Structures are given as C-alpha cells and as structure tokens.
Amino acid sequence: MQHLQPQRILVIGAGFAGLWSALAAARRLDLEVSPNRPVEVALIAPQPVLTIRPRLYEAVPAGMAVPLQELFTATGVRFIAGSVHAIRTDADEVDLVDATGQHSTLHYDRLVLAAGSSLYRPDIPGLREHAFSVDQSDEAAALEAHLHGLAARPSSVARNTIVVAGGGFTGLEIATELPARMRSILGDDADVRVIIVERADAIGPDLGAGPRPEIDRALAGLGIECRLGSAVTGIDATGLTTANGERIDSATVIWTAGVRASVLTAQIPAERDALGRLRVDAHLRVPTVPKVFVAGDAAVAPTDDAGNHTLMACQHAIPLGRSAGDNAAADLLALALTPYSQPDYVTCLDLGGWGAVVTQGWDRKVWLTGAEAKSMKIMINSKLIYPPLDREAAFAAANPAVALAL
Numbered sequence: 001m002q003h004l005q006p007q008r009i010l011v012i013g014a015g016f017a018g019l020w021s022a023l024a025a026a027r028r029l030d031l032e033v034s035p036n037r038p039v040e041v042a043l044i045a046p047q048p049v050l051t052i053r054p055r056l057y058e059a060v061p062a063g064m065a066v067p068l069q070e071l072f073t074a075t076g077v078r079f080i081a082g083s084v085h086a087i088r089t090d091a092d093e094v095d096l097v098d099a100t101g102q103h104s105t106l107h108y109d110r111l112v113l114a115a116g117s118s119l120y121r122p123d124i125p126g127l128r129e130h131a132f133s134v135d136q137s138d139e140a141a142a143l144e145a146h147l148h149g150l151a152a153r154p155s156s157v158a159r160n161t162i163v164v165a166g167g168g169f170t171g172l173e174i175a176t177e178l179p180a181r182m183r184s185i186l187g188d189d190a191d192v193r194v195i196i197v198e199r200a201d202a203i204g205p206d207l208g209a210g211p212r213p214e215i216d217r218a219l220a221g222l223g224i225e226c227r228l229g230s231a232v233t234g235i236d237a238t239g240l241t242t243a244n245g246e247r248i249d250s251a252t253v254i255w256t257a258g259v260r261a262s263v264l265t266a267q268i269p270a271e272r273d274a275l276g277r278l279r280v281d282a283h284l285r286v287p288t289v290p291k292v293f294v295a296g297d298a299a300v301a302p303t304d305d306a307g308n309h310t311l312m313a314c315q316h317a318i319p320l321g322r323s324a325g326d327n328a329a330a331d332l333l334a335l336a337l338t339p340y341s342q343p344d345y346v347t348c349l350d351l352g353g354w355g356a357v358v359t360q361g362w363d364r365k366v367w368l369t370g371a372e373a374k375s376m377k378i379m380i381n382s383k384l385i386y387p388p389l390d391r392e393a394a395f396a397a398a399n400p401a402v403a404l405a406l
Contacts, residue, residue: 005038006038006039006040007038007039007040007109007332008039008040008041008042008106008107008108008109008110009025009029009039009040009041009042009108009109009110009111009112009325009328009329009332010042010043010044010094010106010108010110010111010112011025011041011042011043011044011111011112011114011325012043012044012045012084012087012094012111012112012113012114012115012264013043013044013045013113013114013115013116013262013296013298014043014045014047014048014049014050014068015050015051015053015114015116015296015297015317016050016053016296016314016317016318016321016385017114017116017295017296017297017298017299017317017318017320017321017324018043018045018112018114018115018116018295018296018321019043019050019068019321019387020295020317020318020319020321020322020325020387020398021112021114021293021295021321021322021324021325021328022041022043022072022075022077022112022325023075023077023322023325023387023394023395023397023398024321024322024323024324024325024326024329024398024399024400025041025112025325025326025328025329026041026075026076026077026325026395026398027075027326027394027395027398027399028325028326028329028330028333029041029076029329029333030076030395032329032333032335033333039109039329039332039333040078041076041077041078041329042077042078042079042080042106043072043077043078043079043080044080044081044082044083044084044094044096044106045079045080045081045082046081046082046083046099047081048067048068048069048072048079048081049065049066049067049068050065050066050068050387051064051065051136051137052064052065052066052381052385052386053135053136053137053314054313054314054381054385055381056134056135056136056137056139056140057134057140057170057173057174057177057350058177058381059144059177059181060144061134061137061140061141061143061144062137062141062144064137064140065137066386066387068387070389071387071389071390071394074389074390074391074394075391075394075395080096080106081098081099082096082097082098082099082104083096083097083098084096084115084264085097086267087111087113087264087267087268089111089267089268089269089289089291089292091107092107092108092109092111092291093105093106093107093108094106094108094111108291109291109332110291110292110293110328110329110331110332111291111292111293111328112292112293112294112295112321112324112325112328113262113264113265113268113278113292113293113294113295113298113299114294114295114296114298114321114324115261115262115264115265115296115298116261116262116296116297116298117259117260117261117262117275117297117298117312118135118136118259118260118262119133119135119136119255119256119258119259120257120258120259120260121255122257124232124233124234124235125233125234125235126234126235126236126240127232127235127255129235130235130236130237130253131165131235131253131254131255132146132252132253132254132255133254133255133256134170134174134254134256135259143252143254146252147181147182147185147252148185150182150185150186150251150252151185151186153251155186155190155191157193157249158238158239158249158250158251159186159251160182160186160190160191160192160193161193161194161195161239161248161249161250161251161252162178162182162192162193162194162195162250162252162253162254163194163195163196163197163239163240163248163250163252163253163254164178164194164195164196164197164254164256165197165232165240165253165254165255165256165257166196166197166198166255166256166257166258167196167197167198167200167203167204167205167226167228168198168204168205168206168207168256168257168258169204169206169207169349170256171196171198171254171256171257172196172203172204172215172349172351173349173350173351173352174254174256175194175196175219175224175352176218176219176222176224176350176351176352176353176354177350177352178192178194178352179192179194179222179223179224179352179353180352180353182194193225194222194223194224194225195224195225195226195227195248195250196219196224196225196226196227197226197227197230197231197232197240197242197248198226198227198228198229198230199229199230199231199232199257200228200229201228201229202228203215203216203219203226203228204349207347207349207359207364208363208364209364210359210363210364210365210366211347211349211357211359211364211366214351214357214366214369215349215351215357217354218351218352218354218355218357221354222351222352222353222354227242227244227246229244230242230243230244230246231243232257235253237251238250238251239251239253240253259275259297259312260275260276261275261276261277261278261297261298261312262276262297262298263276264298265277265278265294265298268286268289268292268294269288269289270286270287270288270289271288273300275300275312277297277298277299277300277312278294278298278299278300279300279301280293280294280299280300280301282301282302282339282340283323283327283331283337283338283339283340284299284301284320284323284324284327284340285327285331285337290331293324293325293327293328293331294324295317295320295321295323295324295325296316296317296320296321297312297317299320299324301320301340303316303340303341303342303343303345304341304342304343306343306362308345308362310342314385315345315346316342318385319340319342319400320340322398322399322400323338323340323400324340325398326338326398326399326400327340338400338401340400345360345361345362346358346359346360346367347359347364348373348376348377348380349377350374350377350381351374354370355369355370355371355372355373355374356368356369356370356373356374356376356377357369357373358373358376358377
C-alpha cells in the first residue's frame with residue numbers, strides 16, 4: 001500500500017496570532033480531513049511558549065508566559081524549535097536555524113506568517129546602550145532587575161527619576177504603574193518622579209480625544225509629569241536630552257515609542273504599509289502569493305466596511321490568527337474561505353493606581369473609568385487572553401465564528 005506524504009500548513013510564530021492560527025487550522029482539519037488525506041499543522045518558534053506580551057509592563061514579568069507543548073500535543077500541532085531566517089515563496093520553503101546553530105529547510109503547502117513585531121529603535125545616540133524597554137520578556141525582566149537594584153544606590157534625583165519615552169498606549173501603562181511600584185522598592189518616603197516625554201503635542205496621540213480627559217486626570221492624580229512636543233535626541237547612563245534642549249537626570253529611561261512588523265515581512269513579494277505590515281485581502285491571503293496567509297502584527301487588514309483597519313494589538317491578533325489558520329486549511333482542502341470581520345472595537349487602557357479607562361468604537365467614546373474599568377482590565381489580562389489548555393476547549397475557542405466577548 002502506498003503511503004501518502006502529508007501536506008503541511010506551516011505557521012511562523014508562537015505569539016497570539018501564531019498560536020491561534022495553528023489551533024484554528026488543526027480544528028478545521030479535525031472536522032474535514034479523512035485518514036487517507038493526511039495534513040500536518042506545524043508551528044516554528046524558538047520555544048513552545050506564549051509570552052503574555054500585553055502584561056510585560058506589570059511587575060514580575062518573568063511569570064508572564066504560558067507553556068504550550070502539552071496543548072500542541074493534545075491538538076495535534078507539531079512544534080518545531082527554531083527561528084526562520086528566510087522565506088522562499090518561489091519554492092514554497094522556509095530556511096530555519098535551531099538553538100544549536102543547525103540549519104534546515106521545510107516545505108509548506110500553505111504558510112501562515114504570524115511572526116509579530118518588535119520595538120522600533122531609531123538611530124538616537126545612546127538608545128540601544130542605555131534605554132530599557134518592556135517589549136520582550138527578557139527586556140522587561142532586565143528592567144525589573146534594574147528597578148530593584150536602585151534600592152542599593154544612594155538617594156539622588158537621577159535614582160528617583162524615571163523617564164518614559166513615548167506617551168502612547170504602552171508608555172502610559174508602564175508610566176502609571178511606576179509610582180506605586182517604585183515606592184514599594186525605594187520606600188514610601190522616596191521622592192519618586194515619573195516623566196513622560198512625547199514628541200506629539202497631546203498625550204496618547206493614537207488614542208484620540210475621547211479618553212484624553214480621563215488620562216489627564218489619572219496622570220495628574222498620580223503626580224506624573226509630561227513633556228509634550230518634545231523628542232528625545234540623546235540618552236546616556238545618567239539621563240537624556242530633548243530637542244527642546246532640556247536635560248533630565250535619570251538612571252532609568254524606558255523606551256516605548258512604537259513598533260514595527262517582523263523583518264520577515266520584507267521577504268514576501270507584496271505591498272507593505274509604513275509599519276512593515278503586509279496588506280492582505282478579506283481572507284488574510286497575500287494577493288500576490290496565494291499560498292501565504294498573514295496574521296497578527298505582521299498583517300494590516302480591513303476590520304469592517306467603514307475603512308477601519310487592524311491595529312498591532314492582542315485584540316486583533318487573536319481573531320486574525322483564528323481566521324488565517326482556518327482559511328489556510330480551508331484553502332488547502334479546496335473549501336470555501338470565510339472573510340475576516342471584526343467591526344467591534346474596544347480600548348482598555350490600564351492607568352495604574354488611578355484605575356483604567358475603557359472606550360467603545362473607533363471614535364473611542366468613554367464607556368468605563370476608574371475602578372470599574374480596572375476590573376475589566378484585570379479580567380482581560382488575567383483570563384480572556386489566555387488560551388484554554390485542553391483539546392476540546394481549545395478547538396471550541398479556535399472557531400473564527402465565535403467572537404471574543406468582554
């Protein structure tokens with residue numbers, strides 16, 4: 001009897017989009033594929049771990065990870081440890097290297113690129129050498145160790161001052177977390193000073209005017225200072241300088257000013273936006289490379305018929321992953337594809353000890369504030385974004401027809 005070689009749906013990335021792409025593809029295959037038509041779902045990432053990246057601004061970032069190997073085993077997803085360094089769409093192959101430096105090549109029949117994004121670090125003198133971040137788990141852990149190490153230093157303006165470069169979503173979440181966090185480290189009597197430096201003329205420029213009054217109240221209540229319309233021009237071991245000529249003495253500068261899509265998107269012959277994200281069609285397929293689907297921070301896709309597009313956020317990464325994985329499997333099986341759609345949009349911004357603010361819609365109309373909003377943020381961060389760890393629940397949640405519900 002002749003044994004057929006399995007076809008392969010290959011997913012790059014084990015973040016939210018990659019995980020849910022793999023689960024959705026495995027779910028669809030479980031529903032549709034007979035034993036005489038084998039199809040493999042394989043996922044490539046350095047480790048079988050989901051980093052809960054939206055929580056890395058919190059204390060104890062080392063605990064913000066979910067082991068995935070048991071879930072992969074239960075759902076029939078093959079995990080491949082390694083990092084992809086080349087995608088060759090003309091040959092339907094990817095080249096990867098494992099932790100030992102061993103190189104190999106994998107063929108795919110359908111590819112889901114869900115390699116995520118990374119913090120944008122422009123060519124500012126001293127930024128790479130002296131600034132901290134909360135973009136990846138190791139970087140957040142390094143910041144946490146540094147903050148605790150400040151307690152061993154003598155009190156000074158520089159020790160007690162933390163500058164957050166960037167007043168967007170991440171910058172606001174880490175900045176509002178810091179006053180209480182630093183007093184727990186340095187003591188309640190410490191003269192802690194937190195300063196946000198934002199090049200735009202308004203705080204939270206991408207969040208719009210809707211939640212800004214609440215953000216301003218939170219910052220004022222927490223004693224956080226803002227330098228608006230002021231770009232960082234240089235960072236060193238003892239502080240930073242701005243384009244306005246101001247010098248701020250600080251032993252801790254945290255860079256949060258924007259992200260860019262994975263460099264792997266540049267290897268796909270297709271149109272990209274200013275953030276490096278690949279433009280995909282309604283089914284999350286790359287129009288110029290039909291075997292390639294894209295999800296998460298690597299993709300920019302319409303969310304509705306009103307002209308809105310996905311953002312680099314967990315809120316979009318999970319549904320994008322579910323749709324991309326499901327459509328990749330359906331396409332391989334010559335079944336009908338389902339358009340991605342996510343018309344509902346909610347912003348939930350943590351504001352530290354002040355609480356939080358939740359908005360609804362793309363005009364970001366304020367829905368909840370303070371403690372009530374904080375309860376929702378805690379529910380999202382501690383429950384909603386975590387995957388189920390058993391097969392039945394994971395497959396049920398991987399159905400793209402099931403909306404995420406707040």
